[in-house]
Amino acid sequence: MSNNSNSEYCFTLPDQFKTLAREELRESDEIRSQSLAQMRDWIAKNPAIKHCRSDPLFLLRFLRARKYNHVAACENLERYLVIRQHYADWFRKLDAAETWVDEMIDDWPILPLGYDKAGRLLIMVKMGNLDFNKFGNVELIRLMMMILESYYEEEQVQITGSVFIFESMGFTMSHLAQWPLSDIKNFINCVNHTFPLRIKEVHTVNLPQFAIVVAQLTVSFASAKLKKRIHCYQTIDDLIGHVELSKLPKEYGGEIPIREFKQNLRSLLTKHRDAVLGLDQMEVDMVKSSILKKDTICRDLENDFGVVGSFRKLTVD
Template sequence: MLAMLETGVMQKPELDGSASNGEDYDPYVCSLSPEMKLLAKEDLHEDDNIRRQALAQFREWIAKHPHIKKCRTDAIFLLRFLRCRKFSVPSACEMLERYLTLRQVNPHWFQNLDINDPAINEIFDAGYLVPLPQRDAAGRKVIFSVAGAFDPYKFTSAQMVRVHSMICESLLDEEDSQVSGYVHVNDESGMNMGFVSLWSLTDLRNIVKTIQNSTPMRHKETHFVNIPHYANRVIELAVSMLSEKLKKRIIVHKNVESLRSKIDPAILPKEYGGTVPLADMIKEFKAKIQQRRAAILALDDMQIEITKDSAKLLGHDSGDIDAGVVGSFRKLEVD
């Protein structure tokens, strides 16, 4: 029990009426700056009263859920989902249920996310994916990807997802990011033909659904730069599966100069116009992941009973993508 308390993963208690009043949980201490509190109020409808009531309702729902056996119930974890869903408790509950189910249905993507795993460590050290040290002008965390740093002939799509999952889990408890959201910058100049065969259509569809329905991240902008002509169709296919809201947040750039007109060059790696070399950014963030390693691995202690309705919950019950989708891509606007 002590180990569970230390990681924040709790055996689900029997509901005895006390779970809803918050007395059985550590008190929440807000770490947001006054500016972030204002943004949370304006954008997410969050204030002390709404947050307190939503957390109580969320915890009561978890305690009553017939299939959730173990789950983190600390405020920071639950606020991932509440803030992502602008404090709609039913919507946040649905996202948490999907999140827990996905972790168990797809352990090759979402469990044992260990920076000390040789493949994950090598991919990270190569510079495939790293969050930038400085936030953008809107206070958002920027996650930077370099396709050319990933070897599709040595590593699998599952290992690629595991790196993304590990980095996301290392960030999701940051309150500033829960409120302000995330910006993704993807340099595709090194994407080779190996990437085209890396993903099956079914896996591509499922991971896109995961991004927009089950991952508690507020995706504010996604930038693509230097897309090779032979990769256009792959990216367009993935984009065609996104919601209309996320499609509108995608910006495609012809070159790095165009990217720098949208993203402050000062926060970018030195290789893209900033001042800090990418290698130094990787080293700095790796130290943070090591600090978070135990907490990330402890997420595997969470447990939900998988039922016959799980596939329906995840939206994986309609089979492969309709053949008609392939070739009917939306034309991406390029800056």
């Protein structure tokens, strides 16, 4: 692996984030150093793991997501490696230099808005912007993974977490028809149990009537903790007061025009392109993986969904 596993860790963020890490994640210099050593030892002795990054920045993703329960962090890491390998269409060869990425950013079905006053990453998702004549749900998930993997190369989001805003204006039955039911469940499982993502809040706006049942189905797959963090609003005006207005695009009453957010995203993906592509060097032996045998999230990855079919069966205007 290209990352230096023996590199010494140095906390470089402002003191407010060190305090937050201590209060929310139980992080200290001693615990961090001990936990990193424990994870590296576990990786070295795990017969299923052929190649894996072991540099501090990568391992801290999992330790912070599991609040320094190193056993849970190790299980999370192995599950992450298994899922990345199994769902290669979603997680591998995430090359920001490919033409489709720039085209999708222009349409902006997903747009990071930077950090709020609490230091949390804001991401706006506007699936109604997805041009399904050019792209499908696979490309949408790939762009999301590319964005998240890039931000996880920057330490702040590991500590502060993220806030998602789903704005549904323009979302139609045709968009809904792109999603097989199994993909919805499997993707939510990845968010809940696999990707080291600390979701602090989810705000949904302008959800059309026809999508309410689907939203309820999607929420049913979420963890109990995540369910409590989901909030729904009828309009953008209703959302104001729950997120910082200044952080929204200018077109939504904020201060920064959408074109600048797009440029910032392009710069971020370019900056971390090599690191994200380098994740493909990691490899796990699926036959030897203990997590694959005992973990219900990983077991029968494609066949554990009780409802058969997809929304393609719906009549689309």
